[in-house]
Amino acid sequence: MEGRPNWLGDVLAGREPAETAAGRYEESRLTGLVEVSVPFEDGTATLGTHLTTSADRDAALERIRAAVGRASTARFRDAPAVPAAEREDVADVVEACVTADLRVLSLLSAPTGLRMAGPEFDPFYAHSGGYGYAWFRDDSEIARFLLHAGRRLDVGRGAWHAQSARRYVETQRDDGTWPHRVWPADGSLAPGWANARLEAGDDVAYQADQTGSVAAFLADYLPDAPADLREPLVETLTAAVDGLDDSLAADGRPVVCQNAWENMDGRFTHTAAAFLHGYSAAVTATALPDAVRDHARAQAARVYDALDDLWVGDHYALRERPDDSVDDRVDSATFALAGAHRSYHAAVGVDDRRLNRLIEHVDTAVDALRRGTDAVTGLIRFEGDDWRCREQAGEKVWTVSTGGAASACVELAELLETVEDSRAEALTVRARALLDPMLPGGPLSTAGGYLPEQLFDDGTPDSARPLGWSHAIRLATVAALVDRDALG
Numbered sequence: 296m297e298g299r300p301n302w303l304g305d306v307l308a309g310r311e312p313a314e315t316a317a318g319r320y321e322e323s324r325l326t327g328l329v330e331v332s333v334p335f336e337d338g339t340a341t342l343g344t345h346l347t348t349s350a351d352r353d354a355a356l357e358r359i360r361a362a363v364g365r366a367s368t369a370r371f372r373d374a375p376a377v378p379a380a381e382r383e384d385v386a387d388v389v390e391a392c393v394t395a396d397l398r399v400l401s402l403l404s405a406p407t408g409l410r411m412a413g414p415e416f417d418p419f420y421a422h423s424g425g426y427g428y429a430w431f432r433d434d435s436e437i438a439r440f441l442l443h444a445g446r447r448l449d450v451g452r453g454a455w456h457a458q459s460a461r462r463y464v465e466t467q468r469d470d471g472t473w474p475h476r477v478w479p480a481d482g483s484l485a486p487g488w489a490n491a492r493l494e495a496g497d498d499v500a501y502q503a504d505q506t507g508s509v510a511a512f513l514a515d516y517l518p519d520a521p522a523d524l525r526e527p528l529v530e531t532l533t534a535a536v537d538g539l540d541d542s543l544a545a546d547g548r549p550v551v552c553q554n555a556w557e558n559m560d561g562r563f564t565h566t567a568a569a570f571l572h573g574y575s576a577a578v579t580a581t582a583l584p585d586a587v588r589d590h591a592r593a594q595a596a597r598v599y600d601a602l603d604d605l606w607v608g609d610h611y612a613l614r615e616r617p618d619d620s621v622d623d624r625v626d627s628a629t630f631a632l633a634g635a636h637r638s639y640h641a642a643v644g645v646d647d648r649r650l651n652r653l654i655e656h657v658d659t660a661v662d663a664l665r666r667g668t669d670a671v672t673g674l675i676r677f678e679g680d681d682w683r684c685r686e687q688a689g690e691k692v693w694t695v696s697t698g699g700a701a702s703a704c705v706e707l708a709e710l711l712e713t714v715e716d717s718r719a720e721a722l723t724v725r726a727r728a729l730l731d732p733m734l735p736g737g738p739l740s741t742a743g744g745y746l747p748e749q750l751f752d753d754g755t756p757d758s759a760r761p762l763g764w765s766h767a768i769r770l771a772t773v774a775a776l777v778d779r780d781a782l783g
Contacts, residue, residue, distance in 0.1 A: 395744030408458030413759025471538025507569030514576035547601030561614035627696035670754030698768035
């Protein structure tokens with residue numbers, strides 16, 4: 296075996312494996328160390344391994360899947376990957392998604408209830424800051440989507456919601472905000488690059504949208520919370536409103552900070568949407584003191600009005616740059632405006648002018664971000680996104696962007712229905728079309744029904760797979776379409 300790289304020796308010695316250093320990082324190779332989390336049910340679990348001298352990795356993996364599938368319990372069996380065009384029963388689609396999505400979110404959850412973003416695809420941090428952490432944006436968005444899906448499909452998971460809420464209470468900082476990211480195992484602070492509020496100085500490295508997202512979930516969940524959790528949640532939400540206030544400028548928009556994609560600074564439309572959602576949800580949380588709700592209503596109205604500053608003709612801009620110039624690129628993160636305005640409508644009310652702008656924004660953004668090839672179809676993250684494109688000529692498709700667009704169309708359709716606007720039907724149809732490639736058997740889904748974070752134009756998945764955030768969006772959107780009798 297002379298001259299063959301020693302993976303195990305390299306790893307144990309703390310060195311980067313030779314083949315990785317030689318530029319072969321992207322190959323599907325195992326190190327000498329394997330860590331596995333095996334779920335137990337009724338005291339039993341199934342773990343399959345297969346040692347082979349064959350170079351045909353796909354054939355070996357297929358033999359493992361077949362063996363495990365025969366032995367697994369129904370709960371952990373792979374969701375059927377039946378192409379959407381071949382399905383005859385909507386119930387099959389729902390079962391496939393619910394099975395896969397809940398399984399993914401369960402497997403990504405630590406015993407604390409906090410969820411890692413996705414399996415660690417980059418163990419040597421060559422291309423990212425790591426995925427094995429809990430971001431409060433992702434985690435609380437997952438929690439909120441689960442909450443909404445559960446109310447429609449009656450899938451339960453009440454213990455999950457309570458566990459999430461307890462962790463958010465425990466991890467909130469003294470100033471009412473949440474940090475960049477934590478270790479899922481115990482909620483302790485993890486390494487990060489957006490903890491400016493924990494450090495001295497006025498650094499803009501803070502993702503203010505995360506506090507808005509947590510507040511939106513907690514306010515939405517508060518009526519369903521067990522009795523012993525309600526008082527802590529009221530205290531946490533009251534502090535969260537104060538934390539949002541600290542990052543809201545005099546003009547009604549959040550101050551310069553870091554964006555959700557963690558690659559820019561500025562005053563982002565998405566951050567403003569998160570603030571609008573957090574404040575609005577607090578208004579409708581009747582368990583909160585009247586003074587807190589009245590203040591949240593006033594703040595929500597300020598953000599609502601200030602969003603006009605970011606309107607650029609047919610869509611909302613990505614951001615205002617730190618130098619005060621407007622970055623008018625289309626950004627899929629701005630699909631969060633739909634859910635935020637739905638919440639604002641329940642709290643205060645959305646006027647016709649804003650409804651028209653929201654519809655135009657969603658239409659413009661979907662058309663601008665759509666990318667299709669022979670192998671893949673979906674939406675890119677934002678215009679000009681060049682992250683890890685390699686030899687590819689354009690931006691990659693992201694499942695969270697595609698799912699976010701589908702979800703936004705449904706949320707906006709439901710908002711329009713409250714004012715008896717006939718345009719709701721067309722948005723529902725568009726939501727179903729956007730969701731289709733994300734369904735099990737579709738081009739954005741793996742054979743087991745898993746959603747990778749990104750895909751290249753040739754259909755090759757990239758980065759974390761599965762990504763928990765995308766699965767939660769898929770589950771909630773499927774539930775909403777079922778509720779509207781629009782999935783078939």
